[in-house]
Amino acid sequence: MSAAFAMTSGTLRVCLATAASYIRQTVAYTIEVVRWPAFPLLLYLSLYFTYQAAGRETAGDVSPAAFLLVGILGMTLWSSAIWSGGYAVETERYAGTINSLFLSPASRGAVVIGYSLGALAIFVAPTMVVALGMALVLGVDFDVADPLAVVAAFGALVVAALALAYLLSGAFVLTRRANMFANFLQTPIYLLSGMAVPVDDLPRWLQWFAWGFPLSGGMDALRGALLTGQSIDDIAATLVRLLLVSLALVVAGQWLLGRVEHAARNAGTLDFE
Amino acid sequence: MPRAMLARSISNELRAAWVAWLMMFRERFYLYGRAYALDWTLRPIFELSIAALIYYRAGSERIAYVVVALAASNLLFSAIYFVGEILDRERVKGTLPSLFLTPCRRTSWMAGYAFAGILETLGRASVVLVAGMLLFDVRLNPNVPGLAVVVPLFVLSLSGLALTLCGIGLLIKRANALSNLVSPVLILLGGVYFPVSTLPDPLFYLARALPISYGIEAIARLAIDGAALSDLQDLLVPLAGFAIVSPVIGLLAFDALDTLVRQRGEVEIY
Numbered sequence: 001m002s003a004a005f006a007m008t009s010g011t012l013r014v015c016l017a018t019a020a021s022y023i024r025q026t027v028a029y030t031i032e033v034v035r036w037p038a039f040p041l042l043l044y045l046s047l048y049f050t051y052q053a054a055g056r057e058t059a060g061d062v063s064p065a066a067f068l069l070v071g072i073l074g075m076t077l078w079s080s081a082i083w084s085g086g087y088a089v090e091t092e093r094y095a096g097t098i099n100s101l102f103l104s105p106a107s108r109g110a111v112v113i114g115y116s117l118g119a120l121a122i123f124v125a126p127t128m129v130v131a132l133g134m135a136l137v138l139g140v141d142f143d144v145a146d147p148l149a150v151v152a153a154f155g156a157l158v159v160a161a162l163a164l165a166y167l168l169s170g171a172f173v174l175t176r177r178a179n180m181f182a183n184f185l186q187t188p189i190y191l192l193s194g195m196a197v198p199v200d201d202l203p204r205w206l207q208w209f210a211w212g213f214p215l216s217g218g219m220d221a222l223r224g225a226l227l228t229g230q231s232i233d234d235i236a237a238t239l240v241r242l243l244l245v246s247l248a249l250v251v252a253g254q255w256l257l258g259r260v261e262h263a264a265r266n267a268g269t270l271d272f273e
Numbered sequence: 274m275p276r277a278m279l280a281r282s283i284s285n286e287l288r289a290a291w292v293a294w295l296m297m298f299r300e301r302f303y304l305y306g307r308a309y310a311l312d313w314t315l316r317p318i319f320e321l322s323i324a325a326l327i328y329y330r331a332g333s334e335r336i337a338y339v340v341v342a343l344a345a346s347n348l349l350f351s352a353i354y355f356v357g358e359i360l361d362r363e364r365v366k367g368t369l370p371s372l373f374l375t376p377c378r379r380t381s382w383m384a385g386y387a388f389a390g391i392l393e394t395l396g397r398a399s400v401v402l403v404a405g406m407l408l409f410d411v412r413l414n415p416n417v418p419g420l421a422v423v424v425p426l427f428v429l430s431l432s433g434l435a436l437t438l439c440g441i442g443l444l445i446k447r448a449n450a451l452s453n454l455v456s457p458v459l460i461l462l463g464g465v466y467f468p469v470s471t472l473p474d475p476l477f478y479l480a481r482a483l484p485i486s487y488g489i490e491a492i493a494r495l496a497i498d499g500a501a502l503s504d505l506q507d508l509l510v511p512l513a514g515f516a517i518v519s520p521v522i523g524l525l526a527f528d529a530l531d532t533l534v535r536q537r538g539e540v541e542i543y
Contacts, residue, residue, distance in 0.1 A: 029446075031447050031450045031451060032447065035450050035451075035454035039453055039454070042460070042461055043457055043460075045461055046457065047323075047327075047466070049467055049472060050324055050327050051327055052467075053333075053466070053467035053468070053471040054327050054330075054335065054467075055333060056331045177309075180311070180312050184311055184312040184315065184316055187320050187323070188316075188319045190319075190323060196323045196327075197326045197330075201327075201329075201330045202326070
């Protein structure tokens with residue numbers, strides 16, 4: 001029992017220490033603090049004016065400004081999943097510290113989650129605050145019937161993003177071209193998952209992707225709870241599916257991190273280009 | 274300078290530019306390999322699809338505009354991400370001091386690198402145009418001689434931005450972060466997803482204070498309607514002005530920033 005407690009407490013400490021380190025590294029450069037929230041917000045405005053220029057009054061049964069608000073939250077979480085948690089092991093490799101990381105007794109998973117938590121604090125949270133402010137300025141009509149549903153949908157969305165980051169952290173390093181893949185993955189997901197355009201606008205054969213992609217389910221649930229007055233019962237099935245997919249992602253991510261550890265220890269080639 | 278020495282000097286600089294281009298080409302295509310090719314060919318299609326689907330579902334005729342504007346905007350992205358990050362990229366790789374010490378002008382190897390970026394940009398722009406025609410049934414009626422005049426003017430008008438970003442990137446040691454901050458501003462104000470005339474007045478006036486919207490709109494009208502250059506004077510006069518002023522401002526800004534970084538002895542530090 002005490003061993004389990006010590007392990008949990010150790011994992012938590014690694015998690016928090018990594019998050020603190022990530023935050024310190026980021027805030028050391030003012031431009032990093034500014035640009036993370038600025039990018040999705042400026043993209044929000046660009047897409048909003050695109051809908052205006054196209055003469056569209058609705059997107060997915062709500063106003064474009066409302067649709068994009070949740071889409072921008074999805075984009076922010078997706079970017080965070082890619083560039084913080086997903087990029088965690090690659091960041092250590094790039095900094096030349098990956099071998100030290102694998103020699104330490106720290107949980108690799110805790111390090112990945114620490115990066116993600118750091119990004120949630122300094123990237124996702126400020127973006128959300130400013131995005132909500134902008135949504136109010138653009139006249140978004142909120143229709144919240146069940147605040148618990150909003151909290152649950154948002155929580156499930158964050159969990160899904162963390163699970164995706166966990167999966168990507170091992171996958172990116174094993175590709176050895178993490179930066180390329182990370183850059184490439186952003187835009188297709190914006191399109192295919194219902195972040196920038198409603199999934200219904202896509203050709204039917206592309207719509208299946210959104211069904212399986214966890215952030216899409218989370219955004220559907222959040223749009224329902226935040227914009228169309230859905231209750232927790234209305235979105236329960238989506239949330240359960242989302243949590244099951246997230247669990248599967250964590251299991252797959254754990255396996256991939258094992259492969260990374262194998263490459264580091266047995267093959268000794270992980271820090272090579 | 275005797276004529277023979279001058280000829281040798283020019284030949285050396287051209288060789289430096291050629292070798293720099295070759296190195297950059299090899300780095301991008303051989304070192305980064307298939308992942309880069311994937312990014313290079315598919316990402317522009319997804320970027321186009323996002324904007325085009327918004328117009329397509331509304332049955333808007335502006336879909337042709339967005340196809341051409343996105344193709345042209347690749348020149349902007351090349352100025353920001355490729356040329357604007359040249360020096361900081363070399364600094365991160367640890368090769369910047371060596372490049373500064375090579376016995377040729379800095380402009381030579383930087384021009385070689387930039388030329389690799391322009392070729393890559395033309396490739397990306399072609400992908401966007403072909404995707405627009407195949408996926409969204411866009412038909413173009415280009416005024417090719419007109420484009421041959423306007424595209425170089427647009428490139429020149431962007432050169433100042435690229436050079437200034439290059440210098441600032443070297444100063445703040447975070448060129449990519451700077452690019453990621455600047456590019457969404459210029460997407461918004463550059464008329465990449467919509468003509469800037471659809472923006473609210475304050476943003477419209479800001480947009481018109483920059484060269485991007487003039488270049489992109491002129492290219493769009495030449496490529497879609499086959500407009501004559503004489504019909505585009507409202508766009509071409511400001512664009513030509515930017516094409517003259519921008520490189521001068523860029524060179525002055527770059528020189529000042531470059532001197533500052535070297536005086537501080539910060540070329541290599543983080």
